[in-house]
Amino acid sequence: MSNVNGVVWSSSPPQERKYRRFQLQYPVRLKVRHVDLIVEFEAVSKNISICGLLLETSSMIPQHTPVSFTVTVDGRELDRPIRFVGEGKVVRVDRKPGREVFAIAVECAQPIQQIDHYLEATGS
Numbered sequence: 001m002s003n004v005n006g007v008v009w010s011s012s013p014p015q016e017r018k019y020r021r022f023q024l025q026y027p028v029r030l031k032v033r034h035v036d037l038i039v040e041f042e043a044v045s046k047n048i049s050i051c052g053l054l055l056e057t058s059s060m061i062p063q064h065t066p067v068s069f070t071v072t073v074d075g076r077e078l079d080r081p082i083r084f085v086g087e088g089k090v091v092r093v094d095r096k097p098g099r100e101v102f103a104i105a106v107e108c109a110q111p112i113q114q115i116d117h118y119l120e121a122t123g124s
Contacts, residue, residue, distance in 0.1 A: 083115040
């Protein structure tokens, strides 16, 4: 694995996973804090587990960057969109060959939660 300009290029086989991953593609809104600035990015999930997700975005976010995110699940079967929130840090960045697209792996310290439960826990 090599690190060039904050992008980690992985050449080793995937490691055994702690949690089962689900191949789910949903819109994700990322917030990145940098000093006194909060920058928001749009992404799409490629897979999601209880404590992390793999995203695809046109914005490069350096490894070790803390992020917060909201995943929006919407479908015909649902009465209304369901939102999930989480916080974590970028643990891997891979650039898609021949494209200006990055695969960003985010690891969460706490399990991802449905936003309704998150709001109840914070008293909002």
